[in-house]
Amino acid sequence: VVPSLAGAVAASATLVVVARSLARPPRTDDDAAALSSRRQFLGRSGTLVAGLAVTVGPLAAVGRRLGGRFTASESRGAVQLPAAAEPLPPLAAGTDLGVAGLGPFITPNADFYRIDTALVAPQVPTDGYTLRVKGMIDRELELTYEDLxxxxxxxxxxxxxxxxxxxxGQYxxxxxxxxCRLDDLLAEAGIQQGADQVVGRSVDGxxxxxPVDVVRDGRDAxxxxxxxxxxxxxxxGFPVRLVVPGLYGYLSATKWLTEIELTTFDSFDHYWVPRGYAAKAPIKLASRIDTPRxxxxxxxxxVPVAGVAWEQTxxxxxxxxxxxxxxxxxAELGRVPSNDTWVQWKYSWDAAPGRHDVTVRAIDxxxxxxxxxxxxxxxDGAAGLHKIVVIVE
Known part of the structure; x- marks a missing residue:
């Protein structure tokens, strides 16, 4: 932040000085005097730029050093993920319908939506990382990244x-x-009677x-x-996060995970509850039109009309x-690997000229x-049908 602010101030100062120098009236019409004036202007500008470089350069170096000190990129780059004990096959033909304007079935990491409360993503190296399982359990667990x-x-x-x-929307x-499966992990810890809430805690608090029932119903948390x-x-969320199908992310998808606690809804409100959101919120049945816009x-x-629909689990x-x-x-549906994913759909519309409303709905x-x-x-999540206006020419 400091180098960026310094750079902005320096650039503004440079523009002010240059503008004032250019605005000065020539002291004489004599070409030699004019040339001297220009040389003086260039000299002053050069001195100013050099001074700014001397000032901003060290600040930029400090910024780079601070960034390097707190980044987890090197730690992430050293990770070699093991092969899954239960690997998935490639997506079956027909899962991705390949309609122009319809995004891929699997969302690339760079395009995956991100919503969190952190102004800067926490930097958590794998060296020294631990995941603690505590609360209303029979045995506390403490797992390193290598253990996981x-x-x-x-x-x-x-x-x-x-x-x-x-x-x-696009979120x-x-x-x-x-x-690893959350239910296996909590089975090792032993959930005590009366515990009805699983709390995931990030390194930033x-x-x-x-609900604990989510862990017990067989879903792939x-x-x-x-x-x-x-x-x-x-x-x-590097190095570790929670992923729980069928629940909105604010309830379940803790990133930069450092603790899992078994507790009760009566004794603990997670982050968004005091801010007006529901303590429990299963995913609502939804659909979206991606093309045409x-x-x-x-x-x-x-005209191909296409989009996605979802109701995980x-x-x-x-x-x-x-x-x-x-x-x-x-509409025609694509194939899906499980009920925990969205499905792509497409509809061939025989479009006549004019202004038209196009609406989609899903049935679970x-x-x-x-x-x-x-x-x-x-x-507890938006509801309603997605409708768009299309102009047919």
């Missing part, structure tokens, strides 16, 4: 969703995660909390160390599209139809 890598690791494709995601993504074939990116202009004829049975409030028509594998009733993300 030595466990039976599994790969799982899981879609994460942020509670702040608006209808049609959702799917990755192939590598980690941030907390998430979710992970203590994750890998994301899309590489160690977790620093911005996504809202207010896009398209040529009349067959339940799964999507059907997606339907309505044009101008008319009959709901079925329990038969529930996505609600049209609109609600905001606070307190």
């Amino acid at each position: 890598l030595a466990r039976d690791l599994v790969e799982r494709d899981i879609t994460l969703t942020c509670v702040s995601n608006q209808v049609g 959702v993504g799917t990755a192939r995660w590598l980690g 941030y907390t998430c909390g979710f 992970l203590v994750a160390v890998g994301m899309n074939g590489e160690p977790l990116p620093i911005a996504h 809202g207010l896009a202009k398209v040529a009349a004829g067959t 339940v799964g999507i049975d059907a997606v339907e599209v309505s044009i101008d409030g008319g009959e709901w028509r079925p 594998r329990k038969g529930a139809i996505q609600t049209a009733d609109r609600s905001e993300p606070l307190p």
Whole structure:
């Protein structure tokens, strides 16, 4: 921060001095005097720039040194992730529908959404890292990073969703995660009777909390160390984070994880509860149109309409599209590796010229139809149907 501020001040000062020098009227029309004036101007400018370099250079060096001191990039670069004891096969043909304007089924790490309370991502090297399991358990555990890598690791494709995601929003993504099962870890610790909340705590004190029942229902909740074939990116929780399908991230997806505590909802409120969010919030059935974009202009004829739909742990049975409030028509669904991921869908629209409303809804594998009733993300996630306007020419 300091070098950046110093650079901004220095640049501003330079501009002021240069502008004032240029604004001075020539002292004479004589060419020699004018040349001398220009030489004086260049000399003053050169002296100023040199002085600024002397001042800002050390500050920049300090900034680089501070950044190098606190970065975990070198530690991350040294990690060699072991092969999964339960590796996943490549995605089946037809999982990614390949429609132009529709993002890939697996979201690249660089494009994966990030929402957290940290102004700067915590830098946590693997050297000296420990994960402590404590609270209402029979045996406290303390695991190093190497201990976690030595466990039976599994790969799982899981879609994460942020509670702040608006209808049609982009705060959702799917990755192939590598980690150990949370239920196995807590079984070793021994969950005591009466414990009903699992709290994940970050190195910076941030907390998430979710029901113990989530750990016991067989879902693939992970203590994750890998994301899309590489160690977790620093911005996504390196070296260790939680990934729990079926719950919004604010409840469950603790990044830079350092503690797991078994407690009760009566005795502890995780970070967002005092700020108005619900203590418990399962993922809501949702769908989104990715292409065409809202207010896009398209040529009349067959127009591919495509997007994604999700309800992790339940799964999507059907997606339907309505044009101008008319009959709901079925879309084609891509394949999915499990009910813990979104599904891609596409619909071939015979588009006539004019302005048209295009709306999508999903139906889950329990038969529930996505609600049209609109609600905001606070307190437990947004609801409503995604609708766009398309101009057909």
